[in-house]
Amino acid sequence: MQQIINFVLRNKTFLVFLLLFGLSLFFTIQSHSYHKSKFINSSNFVTGAVYQTANGIGQYFNLIKENKALLEENRMLKSIVHNLDVDTIRSDFKDSLKLDAHFKFRTANVYKNSYSQSANYLTINKGKKDSIEVDYGVITSQGIVGIVENTSQNYASVLSILNTRSRINAQLKKTNHIGSLVWNTESPEFAQLIDISKFAPVAIGDTIMTGGQSTIFPKGILIGTVNSYNIDSGGDSYIVNVKLFNDMTNIGHVYVIENLQAAELKSLQKPKND
Amino acid sequence: MTKLTLNLAARFIVLVLVQVLIFNHINFLGYINPYIYILFIILFPANNNRTLFVFLAFLLGFSVDVFSDSGGVHAAACVTLAYIRPIFLKFSFGTIYDYQSIKFNQTDFSSKFTYFTALILIHHLIMYSLEIFNISKIILILQKTLFSGIFTIILCLIITILFSPKRK
Numbered sequence: 547m548q549q550i551i552n553f554v555l556r557n558k559t560f561l562v563f564l565l566l567f568g569l570s571l572f573f574t575i576q577s578h579s580y581h582k583s584k585f586i587n588s589s590n591f592v593t594g595a596v597y598q599t600a601n602g603i604g605q606y607f608n609l610i611k612e613n614k615a616l617l618e619e620n621r622m623l624k625s626i627v628h629n630l631d632v633d634t635i636r637s638d639f640k641d642s643l644k645l646d647a648h649f650k651f652r653t654a655n656v657y658k659n660s661y662s663q664s665a666n667y668l669t670i671n672k673g674k675k676d677s678i679e680v681d682y683g684v685i686t687s688q689g690i691v692g693i694v695e696n697t698s699q700n701y702a703s704v705l706s707i708l709n710t711r712s713r714i715n716a717q718l719k720k721t722n723h724i725g726s727l728v729w730n731t732e733s734p735e736f737a738q739l740i741d742i743s744k745f746a747p748v749a750i751g752d753t754i755m756t757g758g759q760s761t762i763f764p765k766g767i768l769i770g771t772v773n774s775y776n777i778d779s780g781g782d783s784y785i786v787n788v789k790l791f792n793d794m795t796n797i798g799h800v801y802v803i804e805n806l807q808a809a810e811l812k813s814l815q816k817p818k819n820d
Numbered sequence: 821m822t823k824l825t826l827n828l829a830a831r832f833i834v835l836v837l838v839q840v841l842i843f844n845h846i847n848f849l850g851y852i853n854p855y856i857y858i859l860f861i862i863l864f865p866a867n868n869n870r871t872l873f874v875f876l877a878f879l880l881g882f883s884v885d886v887f888s889d890s891g892g893v894h895a896a897a898c899v900t901l902a903y904i905r906p907i908f909l910k911f912s913f914g915t916i917y918d919y920q921s922i923k924f925n926q927t928d929f930s931s932k933f934t935y936f937t938a939l940i941l942i943h944h945l946i947m948y949s950l951e952i953f954n955i956s957k958i959i960l961i962l963q964k965t966l967f968s969g970i971f972t973i974i975l976c977l978i979i980t981i982l983f984s985p986k987r988k
Contacts, residue, residue: 577891
């Protein structure tokens with residue numbers, strides 16, 4: 547017994563080192579698996595408050611750009627509203643605005659954004675208090691941003707599409723060929739659409755949007771345009787390099803989407819998957 | 821002793837805040853960020869309690885990790901750095917270290933440069949290996965280590981020169 551205690555005392559630095567290194571490795575590995583990065587994320591109250599203060603100052607430098615983006619979005623919405631024919635509204639024609647009725651939108655400010663790592667996250671200023679929950683989608687007026695991964699009382703952290711763990715269901719706008727949007731860490735301007743059938747008529751300049759298959763995003767949210775494409779090593783699907791509409795390096799205001807029918811959809815799909 | 825403790829605590833907080841609020845957002849050429857918070861480990865007094873030092877290094881890395889949503893990569897790199905630091909102190913400063921009396925602002929530039937370079941490159945290598953976590957992307961890891969490393973070394977040297985007490 548004496549010897550064991552002596553051994554521990556003699557090597558206490560090494561033992562502390564091993565313990566702490568193991569702990570950090572555990573955190574690292576945990577952060578690589580989806581929905582398990584519970585302990586360490588920037589949506590807790592200390593980091594949230596610090597980022598809030600910094601954002602309060604930094605926000606003013608982006609006001610011009612933010613205003614322009616809002617103006618552009620207003621213009622687009624106005625053009626939709628004013629072009630709506632009164633007759634079309636009255637008939638039982640299902641227009642795209644009504645289709646979205648089961649999605650609820652909330653606005654939020656981005657407090658922290660990163661895009662230079664291989665696993666990027668955003669922190670936004672809405673949390674459980676504002677009924678933001680895990681797995682809500684996050685978009686801007688230009689395109690998609692990511693999915694909510696953790697929430698605290700006042701803040702939430704968002705898994706960016708610029709994250710090697712992100713996989714988002716997407717499709718070509720002109721046909722219904724679907725694939726998954728992933729990121730190869732090379733550039734924050736481009737994401738990759740994989741697993742898209744080689745029978746799909748892909749052409750450079752085509753628009754990519756979200757597919758309706760996930761319970762997170764509504765169908766038809768714009769993602770980007772085809773920049774280049776090639777057949778993958780297996781030979782039966784395309785890898786498409788997508789130029790994102792969003793400038794992921796400069797995101798100020800975002801919309802958080804709640805799918806009110808997500809639970810219903812999930813319960814319907816569950817028996818088939820099991 | 822109390823003055824030194826206070827000084828170190830202030831340095832800890834200031835370096836973490838400066839790192840997460842300013843230096844994490846530089847993104848020079850798209851992805852190059854300097855990690856200047858490890859100055860805390862580099863400049864920690866050499867004759868102190870090593871166990872406490874390893875623990876403080878863990879806290880430092882952990883704080884940066886919490887702010888930048890990176891799991892435990894900074895913590896792992898910092899703990900390793902703190903543990904192996906004596907080897908590099910001996911390697912770069914030789915005899916002065918044996919007498920336990922290093923004043924970092926009084927050593928000559930070349931040995932300081934060697935010491936900084938070795939520690940910073942090791943820190944970056946461990947951090948990027950864990951962050952990317954994929955052995956097939958070894959080229960990307962080395963590339964990031966090199967570029968960020970150069971940036972960090974230059975900034976750390978500038979900061980130590982700017983903030984060192986005036987010589988008589």
